[in-house]
Amino acid sequence: MKGIAKSLLTTLSTFSRKPVTRDYPNVHKALPERDRAFPLLLWDQDIDEPFCTGCHACERACPVECMTVLMKDNPNHKSVGGTSSRRKIIDKFWIDYARCMRCNICVEVCNFDAIAMNNTWTGHETSVHDRKDLVMDLQMLLSQSHAGAIKEWVPVMARLT
Amino acid sequence: MVTERAREFDTQDLLINVGPQHPSTHGVFRMVLEIDGELVKDVIPYIGYLHRGAEKLCETMDYRQGIGFMDRTEYLAAFNAELSYVMAVEALAGLEVPERAQWIRMILCELNRISSHFMFMGAFGVDTGVMGTPFIYGWREREGIIDLFEEISGDRMMYAYFRPGGLAWDVTTNFKARVREVLKSITQGIKDFDGLFTENEIFVARTKGVGYISAEDAIDYGMSGPSLRASGVPMDVRQDEPYLKYAEIDFKVITGEHGDVFDRYYCRLQELRESVKIIEQCLAKMPDTGPIMPEKMPRMLRTPPGEVYIRTEAPRGEYGVYLVSNGGNRPYRLKVRSACLSNLQALKQMSVGQYVADAILVLGSIDIVLSEVDR
Numbered sequence: 001m002k003g004i005a006k007s008l009l010t011t012l013s014t015f016s017r018k019p020v021t022r023d024y025p026n027v028h029k030a031l032p033e034r035d036r037a038f039p040l041l042l043w044d045q046d047i048d049e050p051f052c053t054g055c056h057a058c059e060r061a062c063p064v065e066c067m068t069v070l071m072k073d074n075p076n077h078k079s080v081g082g083t084s085s086r087r088k089i090i091d092k093f094w095i096d097y098a099r100c101m102r103c104n105i106c107v108e109v110c111n112f113d114a115i116a117m118n119n120t121w122t123g124h125e126t127s128v129h130d131r132k133d134l135v136m137d138l139q140m141l142l143s144q145s146h147a148g149a150i151k152e153w154v155p156v157m158a159r160l161t
Numbered sequence: 162m163v164t165e166r167a168r169e170f171d172t173q174d175l176l177i178n179v180g181p182q183h184p185s186t187h188g189v190f191r192m193v194l195e196i197d198g199e200l201v202k203d204v205i206p207y208i209g210y211l212h213r214g215a216e217k218l219c220e221t222m223d224y225r226q227g228i229g230f231m232d233r234t235e236y237l238a239a240f241n242a243e244l245s246y247v248m249a250v251e252a253l254a255g256l257e258v259p260e261r262a263q264w265i266r267m268i269l270c271e272l273n274r275i276s277s278h279f280m281f282m283g284a285f286g287v288d289t290g291v292m293g294t295p296f297i298y299g300w301r302e303r304e305g306i307i308d309l310f311e312e313i314s315g316d317r318m319m320y321a322y323f324r325p326g327g328l329a330w331d332v333t334t335n336f337k338a339r340v341r342e343v344l345k346s347i348t349q350g351i352k353d354f355d356g357l358f359t360e361n362e363i364f365v366a367r368t369k370g371v372g373y374i375s376a377e378d379a380i381d382y383g384m385s386g387p388s389l390r391a392s393g394v395p396m397d398v399r400q401d402e403p404y405l406k407y408a409e410i411d412f413k414v415i416t417g418e419h420g421d422v423f424d425r426y427y428c429r430l431q432e433l434r435e436s437v438k439i440i441e442q443c444l445a446k447m448p449d450t451g452p453i454m455p456e457k458m459p460r461m462l463r464t465p466p467g468e469v470y471i472r473t474e475a476p477r478g479e480y481g482v483y484l485v486s487n488g489g490n491r492p493y494r495l496k497v498r499s500a501c502l503s504n505l506q507a508l509k510q511m512s513v514g515q516y517v518a519d520a521i522l523v524l525g526s527i528d529i530v531l532s533e534v535d536r
Binding site (some may be wrong): 001010011020032034105108 | 226227233314319358360361415
């Protein structure tokens with residue numbers, strides 16, 4: 001009986017502690033800045049175009065082959081009277097969020113710091129009714145960075161070594 | 162166990178199917194129990210429901226890409242799974258890991274062991290028939306650890322944080338303070354489980370003497386980890402073949418005496434305390450600054466031809482990685498030696514002659530993770 005009493009006392013002692021649960025859909029936990037949700041493309045606010053040049057580095061390095069990249073000539077390039085120094089620029093970009101395993105490799109291989117892992121709650125709450133809706137196109141991938149909603153923390157292995 | 166009186170009635174044996182989708186099978190595991198009344202006469206386990214071919218997939222990718230798949234082979238202790246793979250690649254490539262990275266790896270792996278054992282405590286409580294309470298206790302403590310992992314690596318379960326050569330990026334600046342904070346709540350959590358289970362007469366009556374396996378049989382089945390140590394065999398890779406910095410750390414290898422379900426629980430509980438001690442020593446010895454990757458790392462890592470077998474002590478036992486390279490940037494052959502698969506072989510030996518409810522208890526006590534069994 002002593003053991004059971006001790007066991008019940010243990011349970012009883014939790015009444016005096018603060019609750020550890022959160023009322024999730026209403027209260028969101030503050031995410032650390034390193035939090036990794038799904039990858040997003042970043043927007044160059046200075047020249048008003050994406051950083052991405054469509055170089056296929058991320059597409060080749062992706063272990064689960066969830067990306068499709070197409071590039072085009074930049075209509076805003078200096079040679080044609082524009083303001084950008086990017087000769088090529090991203091034309092079409094798809095990321096299948098259903099396949100992505102959030103390994104951060106695409107961020108590490110990017111030479112232009114054009115892709116980052118979403119570290120906000122929008123990246124975690126992506127449920128849809130049809131899995132085809134999880135294939136994100138260029139406009140969806142860029143919209144958050146364009147609006148300035150992404151806190152940047154881009155860990156790149158090459159910079160540290 | 163079968164009484165003479167029961168033998169007088171000539172009853173037909175019954176085959177019942179447990180799983181694959183059943184909460185007490187800890188994943189997608191199916192077993193067919195041949196029962197005589199309430200007694201188990203035979204157990205036929207069926208595995209492979211979660212087979213994804215992780216080993217073969219890794220052979221089609223370079224070394225860095227494989228890390229993500231190794232995480233998924235053992236999702237409750239992903240750091241430990243990553244560690245074996247990364248250490249195998251380092252051994253082949255001849256990479257020297259900076260000292261600080263090794264300490265960080267050790268701390269994270271031990272924390273992961275703690276979180277995995279808490280998960281076991283919770284699930285085991287449910288297996289014994291206590292609905293809810295211990296399960297939530299286990300999750301509560303695990304949550305604190307996982308929040309810490311999220312701050313460091315960015316992900317809660319699939320970290321992809323260890324790299325051949327070191328770590329993907331440095332830990333946060335308040336790392337040591339945060340670990341100490343988490344250790345405090347872990348110590349309280351261990352106390353809670355100790356109070357909840359260890360002396361509880363109902364729990365002891367339910368678990369003592371159930372699912373016995375002798376030390377000889379356990380060795381013959383190739384069991385490892387706490388399930389083997391509960392039978393009294395002091396086998397721990399951390400002690401026998403120290404990797405990382407375990408040689409500089411002072412810790413005890415916990416062994417049981419009886420090899421029953423209770424001992425398998427109690428070994429894990431004491432291991433939690435040992436892990437806390439290990440982490441405290443690591444924190445004292447870990448340098449505050451220093452590199453976490455070797456000076457010169459090639460952009461694409463290639464390994465010279467050769468083969469290597471690296472084993473580490475994961476929460477469930479010996480997690481080994483056999484890696485063969487033919488000189489390219491990807492494994493020629495990768496084989497994962499999973500502790501769970503070997504431990505599962507002893508299921509039949511342990512549960513024959515027990516009651517049906519105890520068969521579930523035995524399955525819970527070896528703490529299987531089906532993704533590690535099937536890979």
